[in-house]
Amino acid sequence: MSGCESLDGYEPEALAAAGVVIGGTDVPYPPMAVPRYKAVSGPNWALREMFLIAAPGYFSGPRQLNWMNAGLVRDGECWMSLTPGEIESQMPHLAAARGKVVVCGMGMGAMAYAVSARKAVERVVVVDRDPEVIAMFHQFAAFDTWPQRDKIDIVQADAREVRVDGVDFLYADIWPYYRMDCMVPDMQAIQGNIKAPRCGYWGQELDMVDRALSRGVAREDFSAAHVEAFIAETGLPLIGLEEPAYPELCRRASVNPAIGRNRRPMAEA
Numbered sequence: 001m002s003g004c005e006s007l008d009g010y011e012p013e014a015l016a017a018a019g020v021v022i023g024g025t026d027v028p029y030p031p032m033a034v035p036r037y038k039a040v041s042g043p044n045w046a047l048r049e050m051f052l053i054a055a056p057g058y059f060s061g062p063r064q065l066n067w068m069n070a071g072l073v074r075d076g077e078c079w080m081s082l083t084p085g086e087i088e089s090q091m092p093h094l095a096a097a098r099g100k101v102v103v104c105g106m107g108m109g110a111m112a113y114a115v116s117a118r119k120a121v122e123r124v125v126v127v128d129r130d131p132e133v134i135a136m137f138h139q140f141a142a143f144d145t146w147p148q149r150d151k152i153d154i155v156q157a158d159a160r161e162v163r164v165d166g167v168d169f170l171y172a173d174i175w176p177y178y179r180m181d182c183m184v185p186d187m188q189a190i191q192g193n194i195k196a197p198r199c200g201y202w203g204q205e206l207d208m209v210d211r212a213l214s215r216g217v218a219r220e221d222f223s224a225a226h227v228e229a230f231i232a233e234t235g236l237p238l239i240g241l242e243e244p245a246y247p248e249l250c251r252r253a254s255v256n257p258a259i260g261r262n263r264r265p266m267a268e269a
Contacts, residue, residue, distance in 0.1 A: 006030065007021065007030075007031065009030055009118050009119055009120065010033055010117050010118060010119065011117050011118070011119055011147065011148060013147035013148075014033065014113075014116070014117035014146070014147045014148045015033055015117060016147075017035075017036075017145075017146065017147050018033040018034060018035065018036075018113070018117070019034055019035050019036035019037060020033075020034055020067040020068075020082070021033045021034075022034065022067065022082065022084070022087045024057065024059065024060060024084070024087070024088045024091055025057060025060040025061075025063055025084070026059075026060055027057070027059050027060060027088055027091060027249070028243055028245055029091035029092055029094065029095045029243070030091065030094060030095055030118075032087050032090065032091060032094055032110065032114045033113060033114050033117050034082060034087075034108075034110040034113055034114060035109060035110070035113045035141045035142065035143075035146065036141070036142060037049070037070040037108070037140055037141060038139075038140055038142070039140070040136050040139045040140040042132050042135070042136050043132065044074055044075075044132055045072060045073065045074050045130075045132055045133055045136055046072075046073045046074075047070060047071070047072055047073075047108065047136065047140035048070065048071055048073055049068055049069070049070050050068075050069040050070060050071050050081065051068065051069065052065050052069045052083065053065065055069075055083040055084055055085065056083075056084065056085055056256065056257075056258035057084035057085055057088045057256075058084070058085045058086075058087075058088035058089040058253055058256065058259075059088050059249045059252045059253055059256075060084070060088065060252070063084055065083075065084070067082065069081055069082045069083060070082055070108065071108075072107055072108045072133075077176070079107065079176055080107040080108050080110070081108075082108075082110065085256075085258060085259075086110075087110075089202060089203065089253075090110075090111055090114075090171075090173070090202065092200065092239060092240060092243065092246070092249075093111070093171045093200040093202075093239065094111070094114050094115060094118070095242075095243075096169060096198060096200060096239040096242065097115045097118055097120065097121050097169050097171070098120045098121065098168050098169055099120070099121065099122055099123075099168030099169065100122060100123040100124075100125070100166055100167050100168050100169075101115050101121055101123070101124050101125070101167070101168065101169045101170070101171065102124075102125045102126075102127065102162075102164050102167050102169075102170045102171070102194055102196065103115060103124060103125070103126045103127070103171050103172075103173075104127045104128075104159035104162075104170070104171065104172040104173065104174055104190060105127070105128060105159065105172060105173040105174040105202075106126055106127075106128035106130075106133050106134060106137055106154070107133075107173065108137075108140070108141065109126075109137050109141045109143065111171065111173065112124060112126045112152060113141070113146065113148075115171075116146075116148040116151045116152050117148050121151070122151070123151055123152075123153070124151055124152045124153070125152075125153050125154075125155060125164050125167075126152060126153070126154045126155070127154075127155045127156075127157055127159050127162050127164075128154070128155075128156065128157075128159075129156065129157060129158045129159070130156075131156055134154060134156055159172060159174050159186075159190050160186055160189040160190055160193075161189075161193065162190075162193065162194070163193045163194065164194055167194050167195070167196040168196065168197065168198070169196055169197075169198050169199065169200075169239075170190065170191060170194050170196035170198075170199035170200075171199070171200050171201065171202075172186070172187055172190055172199075172200075172201040172202065173201065173202035174186065175202065175203075177260075177264055178202075178203040178206055178259055178260065179203065179206050179207070179210065179259075179260065179261075179262065179263050179264055180263075180264045181263055181264060181265045183201060183203065183204075183207060184207060184234055184236075187199070187201045187234075187236055188234065188235065188236065191236055191237075196237070197237060198237050198238075198239055199236060199237055199238060199239070200238055200239045200240070201238075204238060204240070205240070205249065205250040205253045205254065206250075206253055206254055206259065207230070208222075208226065208227055208230045208240075208250055209222055209226075209250050209251060209253075209254035210254070210263065211226075211230055211233075212226040212229075212230075219251060219254065219255070220251070222247055222250060222251050222254075223247050224241055224246070224247050226247070227240055227241055227246065227247060227250070228241070
């Protein structure tokens with residue numbers, strides 16, 4: 001494990017069964033425990049092992065990888081992997097997960113594993129619309145062997161249409177790229193059905209800073225007030241400001257050279 005955050009928040013059996021526990025560099029969030037993976041191929045998707053020596057983080061710079069990377073690939077494009085960039089981008093949401101949690105987007109099941117392994121989480125509903133990804137997930141992540149398996153329900157559905165009652169926290173990661181203009185309206189549709197008191201989505205930090213910059217705010221002046229303004233404008237009860245350093249982390253992510261700076265005016269793939 002890299003990083004200095006405590007592992008006390010994890011269920012001991014789930015932590016012991018994890019394939020690797022990945023911490024952040026200078027990131028004030030719990031490390032992320034992910035399952036063991038094996039390579040699996042399907043008609044459209046494949047889970048592949050990928051050896052990388054180093055890779056950049058989301059909030060931090062490049063770092064060495066002391067674990068075997070894995071990636072979920074479709075048509076030669078990697079939708080998710082265990083790079084520091086992917087892991088760090090999900091850490092604020094992992095830290096916020098409590099009670100009954102909905103995770104929209106199966107991906108590699110890394111977030112499902114980490115969230116369900118947390119002591120503060122009682123139930124996890126994972127939503128994905130692709131039956132092939134769900135079927136492969138049982139194979140490449142050995143889902144039925146997870147110690148916390150009984151905490152988790154999997155629902156095949158479009159995240160923008162699913163309804164789940166009594167949710168305490170909602171997290172969505174259903175998009176292939178950062179900075180997609182459809183993210184906020186998609187998230188509004190998802191939250192409109194689920195009505196969680198707290199929610200978050202992948203890459204929200206970039207959207208927050210980009211929105212402020214488009215209104216003439218200097219990047220170095222981005223602050224908690226601009227996070228609050230984004231929350232008010234979108235109507236989404238987004239997490240983030242529980243961590244005092246969050247505005248600075250947003251600024252860091254927004255200038256990360258590993259993340260494209262251009263907005264993507266395209267529909268969700």
